[in-house]
Amino acid sequence: MPDNKPIRIYYLASGRLGIPILGRLRSDPRLILTGVGSQPDRPAGRRQRYVPTPLAAHGDALGLLVDRVPSVNTPDFLEKMRHLQVEMVVVVSFGQLLKPELLALPPFGCLNVHASMLPRFRGAAPINMAILWGDTTTGVTFMDMEAGLDTGGIYEQFSLEIQSNDNAEQLEQRLGALAAKHIGNVIWDIAREDLKPKPQPTEGVSIARKIKKEAGAIVWNNSAKLLERMVRAFTPWPRLSTLAPIGKGPCKRLQLTDVSAFDMTLALHAHPGEVIAQGRDGLLVACGEGLLHIRRVIPEGRAEMSAAEFLRGNPLPPGTILSDYPVGEK
Missing domain, CATH: 3.10.25.10 (Formyl transferase, C-terminal domain)
Incomplete structure (x- = not known):
């Protein structure tokens, strides 16, 4: 008989891209959201007041318990994942490197949502670079995470036209909505329909380094x-x-x-x-x-x-x- 039990996931995200995805992860009856983690609050502005990440601020406003995670690679965090019986870790614009022990821990792996049509614009700033280079289309890639920089196999990709007046903030919102629309089906297909990732093309690789x-x-x-x-x-x-x-x-x-x-x-x-x-x-x-x-x-x-x-x-x-x-x- 097919396994139709809900899938237990833990969500790691920091940027605005992850906000609409959080809403879909909470509402999809096929998923059990066991927890949400984000980067720790950091000092910002002239007064150096501690400010949460956009995702953490959104979660706080919803009344969610958002873990501030200094490092996802500590024994304590790994034990937390085991205790919660997490089947998949979903990672969106999080800002930390996941090491092999964590990548290998969930039965269905770690799923990354990347805001480009990989292998174009691997790295920290794919949305900015798509606009800067004058691309007319971009999209989101659902990727199996591995040790390399956005080099993992591709489960699914969905494209989006870049409007002539899109700025990075507006495009990020639209890409987040696009990813949210498909996230539940992709997770379900991986965990319950045996969807396998396909290797990224070797041609067309480019890097979108962190903006300074x-x-x-x-x-x-x-x-x-x-x-x-x-x-x-x-x-x-x-x-x-x-x-x-x-x-x-x-x-x-x-x-x-x-x-x-x-x-x-x-x-x-x-x-x-x-x-x-x-x-x-x-x-x-x-x-x-x-x-x-x-x-x-x-x-x-x-x-x-x-x-x-x-x-x-x-x-x-x-x-x-x-x-x-x-x-x-x-």
């Missing part, structure tokens, strides 16, 4: 099309920043949050970073190639606003130079 804060430092000599993709790829973090003459004193940071690129020759003889026009529609700035139309910004020390609202108090007349943001600046 310095990635948001603008270089106006780049093309407008690249800068437009950078704004979307680095929203909500680290955001693309320039230096602008705001008020008195030295130039201050101006973060760009909504822009579009124009492939025009109007700025053929303009200096990269030079303001071509300002007004109700925002700022038009020359780049190495083309023009960047800036619609929304975050001035240093202030909240996000439209470029038109910013310009009412901080006019930047044509000929004003916006400077490259120095790498290493806060």
Whole structure:
């Protein structure tokens, strides 16, 4: 007779990608969610207050007990998995390396949900890189975890079109919803229908390394099309920043949050970073190639606003130079 008993799972996740998946894991009657673990709370901001991960904050708000796990490879955590009789560990944007002893512990292994169509963009920042490189499609991969970096066999993949205005935050939400839609069926097929992983293709491998804060430092000599993709790829973090003459004193940071690129020759003889026009529609700035139309910004020390609202108090007349943001600046 087929085994139709619910599958006992433990969920490890930290990022926003895992939030919709958590909801589906809780609601699917074929699954028993034995526990949820996330990275420990960490100090953040000027006051260095301890802040939970997005997944942990969401779980706390739901009244769930979310384990803060300094390391999943300790004897205590492994014993916890044995005590809970976990049949599968599901891992989504978690942030720790699972060592062989844990990978081998659950009868149905450790299932990773990765936000790309592997083997493209293995690593920590697949969503950002898909936007930055101008991909038109991406997706989610359900992968059998092994010791390598996102090298395990593939159970299932589901694709998604990248919209022309998607930023990393928006695309992450849509990918999370896509993964949530399929997570229950994939787990069931592995544990009860004997679904086997297939090796990843050897061609098309690329790495999406962890984003550093310095990635948001603008270089106006780049093309407008690249800068437009950078704004979307680095929203909500680290955001693309320039230096602008705001008020008195030295130039201050101006973060760009909504822009579009124009492939025009109007700025053929303009200096990269030079303001071509300002007004109700925002700022038009020359780049190495083309023009960047800036619609929304975050001035240093202030909240996000439209470029038109910013310009009412901080006019930047044509000929004003916006400077490259120095790498290493806060």
